[in-house]
Amino acid sequence: MGEIGILSQLIIPFFGHDITINIKVVVMTWLVFGILIVLGLFARHKRSILPRPVQALGEFIVSVLYELTEDALGKELAQKYAPLVCALFMFLLLSNWVGIIPHLEEPTRDLNTTFGLGLIGFCIAHYAGIKTKGFKAYSKEYFQPIFFMMPLNLIGELAKIVSISFRLFGNILGGSIIILVVSYLTFSLVLPPFLYAFFGLFVGTIQAFVFTMLTVVYISVQVK
Amino acid sequence: MGFEVETIIKIAAFSGGGIAMGLGAIGAAVGQGYTAARANLAVSRNPKISGDIFKSMLVGQAIAESASIFALVITILLLFVIPPSPGLLDAAAYLGAGLCMGFGAIGSGIGAGNPGGEACFGLSRQPEAGSQLTTNMLIGSAVCQTPAIFAMVVALMLIFIKFGGAALTPTWAALIGAGLSTGLAAIGSGYGGGLAAGASCEGIARTPQSVTSVTTLMLIGQAVAQTPSIFGLLISFILMFKTFPESSLLMTPMALLGAGLCMGLGGIGPGIGNGMAAEGAVRWVARNVEHSSDLMRIMLVGQAVSQSTAIYAMVVSLVLIFVV
Numbered sequence: 001m002g003e004i005g006i007l008s009q010l011i012i013p014f015f016g017h018d019i020t021i022n023i024k025v026v027v028m029t030w031l032v033f034g035i036l037i038v039l040g041l042f043a044r045h046k047r048s049i050l051p052r053p054v055q056a057l058g059e060f061i062v063s064v065l066y067e068l069t070e071d072a073l074g075k076e077l078a079q080k081y082a083p084l085v086c087a088l089f090m091f092l093l094l095s096n097w098v099g100i101i102p103h104l105e106e107p108t109r110d111l112n113t114t115f116g117l118g119l120i121g122f123c124i125a126h127y128a129g130i131k132t133k134g135f136k137a138y139s140k141e142y143f144q145p146i147f148f149m150m151p152l153n154l155i156g157e158l159a160k161i162v163s164i165s166f167r168l169f170g171n172i173l174g175g176s177i178i179i180l181v182v183s184y185l186t187f188s189l190v191l192p193p194f195l196y197a198f199f200g201l202f203v204g205t206i207q208a209f210v211f212t213m214l215t216v217v218y219i220s221v222q223v224k
Numbered sequence: 225m226g227f228e229v230e231t232i233i234k235i236a237a238f239s240g241g242g243i244a245m246g247l248g249a250i251g252a253a254v255g256q257g258y259t260a261a262r263a264n265l266a267v268s269r270n271p272k273i274s275g276d277i278f279k280s281m282l283v284g285q286a287i288a289e290s291a292s293i294f295a296l297v298i299t300i301l302l303l304f305v306i307p308p309s310p311g312l313l314d315a316a317a318y319l320g321a322g323l324c325m326g327f328g329a330i331g332s333g334i335g336a337g338n339p340g341g342e343a344c345f346g347l348s349r350q351p352e353a354g355s356q357l358t359t360n361m362l363i364g365s366a367v368c369q370t371p372a373i374f375a376m377v378v379a380l381m382l383i384f385i386k387f388g389g390a391a392l393t394p395t396w397a398a399l400i401g402a403g404l405s406t407g408l409a410a411i412g413s414g415y416g417g418g419l420a421a422g423a424s425c426e427g428i429a430r431t432p433q434s435v436t437s438v439t440t441l442m443l444i445g446q447a448v449a450q451t452p453s454i455f456g457l458l459i460s461f462i463l464m465f466k467t468f469p470e471s472s473l474l475m476t477p478m479a480l481l482g483a484g485l486c487m488g489l490g491g492i493g494p495g496i497g498n499g500m501a502a503e504g505a506v507r508w509v510a511r512n513v514e515h516s517s518d519l520m521r522i523m524l525v526g527q528a529v530s531q532s533t534a535i536y537a538m539v540v541s542l543v544l545i546f547v548v
Binding site: 068071072152155156159162163166167170171173174175177178181185198202203206209210213214217220221224 | 301363366367370373374376377380381384437440443444447448450451454455457458516517520521524525528531532535536538539
């Protein structure tokens with residue numbers, strides 16, 4: 001049971017500091033990138049009015065996500081942010097699903113991945129807010145309702161990154177730990193296929209959707 | 225006291241197991257009772273489809289039970305666990321694991337009864353929407369279990385990770401505090417998530433064509449309602465994985481224990497409050513689909529305000545851990 005909490009790390013000394021790279025996470029992330037790029041190329045290949053299955057799948061995913069973004073942000077902004085939303089959702093979905101294949105690990109199981117994605121969403125939301133409202137109106141919101149609430153508003157804003165990234169990380173890590181413990185206790189005989197389906201496919205899909213929607217919603221709260 | 229280390233570990237493991245199952249039995253039973261009560265009401269309103277309602281009730285109750293099953297798993301582990309290299313820290317970790325899972329199962333159990341009950345009641349009102357209702361109930365009550373799953377993960381980590389090398393004096397309090405933080409904070413979030421899921425089942429029964437907006441808003445509302453339990457998880461992780469220097473003062477362990485209690489208790493109210501905000505928004509989106517984006521924005525702002533108390537608790541916990 002020693003596997004819980006062990007990472008394969010590559011530590012490079014760099015002018016007195018250690019640069020730590022979690023090799024498995026990097027490899028898995030690039031694997032997910034690779035699958036997505038191949039899928040995208042296939043969906044684009046020989047486009048026609050009568051779509052073949054892969055093209056139809058791609059069109060379905062993109063149109064559903066595009067509509068969701070349009071509902072939250074309105075027509076104009078959706079054009080700008082929908083590609084980001086589609087890419088985020090597809091990356092997260094595949095990342096969460098990749099763990100159901102033995103020996104592969106979800107990149108989202110590492111806090112660095114989810115925290116990075118949360119940080120991206122946070123920066124984009126605030127950039128959008130500053131751009132649409134102007135810096136003055138944007139910064140004024142931190143002094144609502146009274147000026148001395150500023151530090152608390154700031155902490156509340158920063159806590160959003162913590163909550164969005166820990167939500168995904170906790171769910172995916174939790175699922176894999178529960179699967180690990182159950183397989184250890186039952187000698188991999190009884191439950192794991194069902195648990196893989198629940199935590200990998202079901203929870204993975206829901207959490208990918210929640211993460212994506214929350215990113216969109218954070219943008220829309222900043223914009224309006 | 226004149227006990228050996230093994231005896232103390234056994235005492236902690238047995239009492240931890242007892243706490244986990246004892247407290248863990250509260251929530252699911254209440255939730256299932258609520259489901260059954262609503263199912264009775266539903267059958268009396270529409271006796272023709274009593275078979276469907278009965279099936280729906282059983283499915284809803286089975287999901288509500290899962291929090292208690294998590295508690296049962298942790299209890300069995302605690303009863304039969306044998307640490308490879310026994311130390312006094314194992315005793316603290318086992319007690320923490322029991323507390324964490326016991327408290328953590330309460331909220332999700334009570335909460336998951338809500339969507340089950342409302343799905344049964346909705347079925348009696350709108351039998352044609354049966355499949356949408358069942359899907360929505362399954363998603364809602366599964367997401368409701370997330371706080372209990374967080375509690376189970378922290379409990380499993382406390383049981384299986386070796387803390388042997390750490391300094392005994394502040395670390396024992398850190399481990400119990402880690403259990404309390406996630407366990408207590410899960411109560412509010414689990415119950416709040418259940419409120420949102422229940423409202424969504426009620427709303428879908430009222431206007432089945434609004435199912436997409438209602439489910440989306442329910443997921444977002446539940447996700448935000450879980451934020452306090454995520455803060456609890458964060459504090460637990462810090463308490464488990466930070467190495468504390470040895471100290472003979474009583475102050476240090478008490479500060480760590482206090483950090484866990486502060487985050488745990490501070491997370492209960494915001495979890496329920498966020499759940500209520502989500503409940504209201506989801507219920508009214510079903511009646512007024514065109515204004516779903518306004519409702520969502522007001523829900524999020526309201527939740528952000530109601531969440532601020534959880535953020536205060538987190539700040540105080542971090543101060544207790546890192547400064548005091």
